[in-house]
Amino acid sequence: MTRSVGRTIRVDTLARVEGEGAMLIKMSGTRVSDVKLRIYEPPRFFEAFLRGRHFSEVADITARICGICPIAYQMSAVHAIERALGIQISPEVRMLRRLFYCGEWIESHSLHVYMLHAPDFLGYQDAIAMAKDHPEIAKRALRLKKIGNRIVSLLGGREIHPISAAVGGFHKVPDKNRLRELEEDLKWALDASIETVRFTAGLEFPDFEQDYEFVALRHPGEYPFNEGRLVSNRGLDIDAAEYEDHFIEQHVKHSNALHSVLRGRGAYLVGPMARFNLNFDTLSEVARQAASDAGLKPPVKNPFRSIIVRAVEIAFACAEALRIVREYEPPSLPRVEAPNRPGVGYAITEAPRGILYHRYAVDEAGLIVTAKIVPPTSQNQKQIEDDLRQFAPRVANRSLEDATWQCEQAIRNYDPCISCATHFLKLTVEQEIGQEVGQ
Amino acid sequence: MECKRKGNVCISVAKGIPCLGPVTHAGCGALCPSFDRGCYGCYGPMESPNTESLTAQLRILGQSDNEMMRAFRGFNAWSWEFRKASEECEHK
Numbered sequence: 092m093t094r095s096v097g098r099t100i101r102v103d104t105l106a107r108v109e110g111e112g113a114m115l116i117k118m119s120g121t122r123v124s125d126v127k128l129r130i131y132e133p134p135r136f137f138e139a140f141l142r143g144r145h146f147s148e149v150a151d152i153t154a155r156i157c158g159i160c161p162i163a164y165q166m167s168a169v170h171a172i173e174r175a176l177g178i179q180i181s182p183e184v185r186m187l188r189r190l191f192y193c194g195e196w197i198e199s200h201s202l203h204v205y206m207l208h209a210p211d212f213l214g215y216q217d218a219i220a221m222a223k224d225h226p227e228i229a230k231r232a233l234r235l236k237k238i239g240n241r242i243v244s245l246l247g248g249r250e251i252h253p254i255s256a257a258v259g260g261f262h263k264v265p266d267k268n269r270l271r272e273l274e275e276d277l278k279w280a281l282d283a284s285i286e287t288v289r290f291t292a293g294l295e296f297p298d299f300e301q302d303y304e305f306v307a308l309r310h311p312g313e314y315p316f317n318e319g320r321l322v323s324n325r326g327l328d329i330d331a332a333e334y335e336d337h338f339i340e341q342h343v344k345h346s347n348a349l350h351s352v353l354r355g356r357g358a359y360l361v362g363p364m365a366r367f368n369l370n371f372d373t374l375s376e377v378a379r380q381a382a383s384d385a386g387l388k389p390p391v392k393n394p395f396r397s398i399i400v401r402a403v404e405i406a407f408a409c410a411e412a413l414r415i416v417r418e419y420e421p422p423s424l425p426r427v428e429a430p431n432r433p434g435v436g437y438a439i440t441e442a443p444r445g446i447l448y449h450r451y452a453v454d455e456a457g458l459i460v461t462a463k464i465v466p467p468t469s470q471n472q473k474q475i476e477d478d479l480r481q482f483a484p485r486v487a488n489r490s491l492e493d494a495t496w497q498c499e500q501a502i503r504n505y506d507p508c509i510s511c512a513t514h515f516l517k518l519t520v521e522q523e524i525g526q527e528v529g530q
Numbered sequence: 531m532e533c534k535r536k537g538n539v540c541i542s543v544a545k546g547i548p549c550l551g552p553v554t555h556a557g558c559g560a561l562c563p564s565f566d567r568g569c570y571g572c573y574g575p576m577e578s579p580n581t582e583s584l585t586a587q588l589r590i591l592g593q594s595d596n597e598m599m600r601a602f603r604g605f606n607a608w609s610w611e612f613r614k615a616s617e618e619c620e621h622k
Contacts (some may be wrong), residue, residue: 144600151570155605248561252572255565262567425566 110509163442175436183422194242205232262425293386303363361445378407431457553579
């Protein structure tokens with residue numbers, strides 16, 4: 092290699108992320124001149140689709156935003172609308188919604204930890220190749236994911252785009268025995284999730300830490316799903332209604348997903364690491380124990396270690412789901428009445444990938460006047476780019492192939508959900524004239 | 531048909547809940563009616579759906595033209611049969 096090596100690390104179609112995105116890093120030696128996480132998947136206009144719809148239709152529509160985390164889109168929607176209408180859900184419904192979210196976390200996190208992220212650490216192009224050498228890992232992954240799916244479909248009717256969430260509660264709720272049927276599976280899942288924490292903790296991690304602003308919900312008594320104040324490690328402490336006073340969405344040319352920034356501060360991090368660092372004290376005992384056995388304690392600042400945090404959250408979700416199926420008593424009514432009433436409502440819930448903000452204005456006929464949805468991945472985009480800017484110089488001496496691999500892995504730390512497609516890599520190497528590339 | 535095969539009591543007839551089941555492609559196992567709610571037609575129109583007869587029935591249940599128009603403009607808004615039905619409600 093010569094002294095100032097100029098090179099471009101570029102992946103036109105990111106693999107093992109949900110959706111269609113590309114990565115571009117331009118470097119000269121160890122100096123990074125440009126970083127772009129390019130999201131070229133076309134805009135989907137959901138906020139506009141929702142205008143003029145009755146509030147009762149919203150959860151069916153927003154569920155379609157994501158095939159992996161439809162519950163998040165349903166939960167933020169119904170909670171925001173309930174707030175606009177001024178209605179209170181019953182404690183039993185609240186509990187069922189937590190269980191619903193547990194199912195989604197289990198299936199989504201298992202998918203990412205094992206199928207999308209683990210191959211990076213073990214040196215495989217994909218989970219299929221990994222499964223050939225590690226069939227027991229693949230089997231555990233599939234069964235865990237299936238148990239998460241089973242919870243979602245029991246409560247929601249089907250695993251993907253469930254149909255039972257409603258403003259005020261659920262269209263129909265299960266009886267006690269149906270939930271009890273999950274108990275055996277969940278006991279196995281809890282053990283498997285602790286094994287998952289152990290497995291992820293044994294992986295090798297690049298030595299890389301960042302000084303993040305972590306943003307997550309915080310609830311005094313419980314690890315957050317649907318309720319809490321939005322807090323950060325730098326003093327943010329707000330209600331969902333104040334979200335837009337503090338966070339701004341910006342359009343950047345290279346991304347069809349709006350970038351979100353904290354006013355006056357810039358990039359911030361949402362998702363498992365933020366939740367774990369801000370809510371460690373409210374994790375269930377078994378999850379906290381699994382974390383400390385794995386040597387994981389807050390604040391975790393190495394984004395590559397987010398895979399362990401995700402595993403800890405699977406353990407939490409299994410333990411929480413087990414508690415709920417054992418304690419559940421059906422509500423007297425599956426949902427409370429939701430009258431047409433004008434108002435504006437806000438909600439933030441914790442999607443697997445981080446906070447999901449919804450705002451709806453409803454008119455006197457119950458029709459949606461405006462809708463705003465800020466998904467976790469758009470909030471993490473800037474932080475992903477920032478990670479790459481800091482991380483790329485550390486792999487400057489590696490071969491281009493190796494450097495590209497590691498940078499892609501750095502993106503996958505966030506489990507970005509651009510939407511749902513998986514492709515193989517197509518690499519283009521750009522060399523600056525007259526310079527030799529280290530490969 | 532799927533409701534009949536499953537033994538579901540018709541939610542439209544028994545509870546007056548508007549339902550697109552009679553004009554929607556089968557395959558889901560009558561999922562929504564089994565959860566005490568109306569079908570929202572996500573599988574798209576069945577072969578030769580009688581949307582006119584359904585809108586007449588929905589009107590009896592108290593559905594407005596605007597509500598029926600929206601119902602046909604779900605995830606299959608552009609399918610010919612649902613589009614035609616929604617436009618008829620719109621221009622009524």
